[in-house]
């Protein structure tokens with residue numbers, strides 16, 4: 293196997309076996325008759341879309357979802373043939389392009405459906421109707437709008453409704469009342485539709501993991517597929533163990549001793565209180581290791597050590613407890629010996645959610661894909677469009 297390399301000492305490892313296990317456990321949980329739609333928008337939440345999509349499909353997913361048409365086209369260009377649904381709004385003038393790539397769109401308003409119908413030329417366009425049950429983001433909200441959509445469809449045979457769905461605002465919160473209200477509203481809104489012939493879906497990871505039934509016929513599985521919990525609140529309602537797939541690694545590039553009173557990095561915000569060892573790590577905010585992570589910890593030789601001073605664009609410094617050789621492994625997210633820095637830990641340091649952490653690790657960080665501990669592929673957009681085998 294000839295894996296194309298990358299020439300920096302920082303990379304993310306994506307454990308495709310973990311993704312496969314999460315998908316396969318979810319598939320068991322939802323049952324044979326419910327389809328699992330793998331949500332791979334935003335480069336699979338920063339993990340690597342085509343590789344994650346392939347792993348998910350091999351483990352029991354039957355279709356894919358992305359946020360924008362460009363993501364769907366990119367997956368097609370990389371050879372993925374599975375059904376793809378674009379969850380977000382695609383300008384109606386591009387419906388022919390979607391049809392050309394056999395991509396399913398989201399019809400989210402009467403106006404969009406009208407306009408889409410106007411733009412269809414030869415190839416029929418497939419879409420799922422989005423109904424808004426309380427998120428107030430996209431979707432038709434009233435019975436009347438659903439009737440209007442049905443009338444437009446009767447007059448436009450080139451516009452084919454293949455599914456109907458909604459999205460929950462609070463499925464990851466302990467209190468289920470708003471979630472259950474949305475669930476009931478969904479049933480009311482879809483009642484007049486010929487939904488026995490449609491793909492009907494409402495659950496995201498949180499709803500899919502918590503519900504025991506009521507999935508209709510598909511679940512949109514996003515964050516859980518990456519081994520991340522939708523929220524801390526529902527941890528004890530998750531029916532199987534999730535395996536985090538994302539790790540972020542780097543290397544000590546330069547190690548030096550500094551004297552008491554010397555400062556480190558821009559602004560000289562860190563001053564040594566005694567003579568000590570400082571290491572330089574080639575990761576910075578341009579890689580998505582944000583400045584707000586100043587003062588947080590990394591793992592070196594299984595030990596937690598603190599980031600010293602400001603994080604720069606491409607590097608930061610770390611307070612060492614002794615001299616380590618340059619080349620020592622630095623783990624920013626992931627396990628070393630008995631300790632593990634989780635995506636959740638970084639999210640809480642950044643006062644955000646785990647979703648945002650992996651999405652923020654930029655494309656400058658090469659993604660290395662592993663299966664059963666072996667390197668399958670490396671993706672480094674800087675050097676190659678599709679760095680592979």
Ligand SMILES: *Cc1c(COP(=O)(O)O)cnc(C)c1O
Pocket residue numbers: 331333379459495496497498512513514515516522
């Ligand atoms: C992103 C997204 C999902 C996936 O949500 P998770 O919480 O990651 O499972 C599902 N549905 C829609 C409409 C989305 O935008």
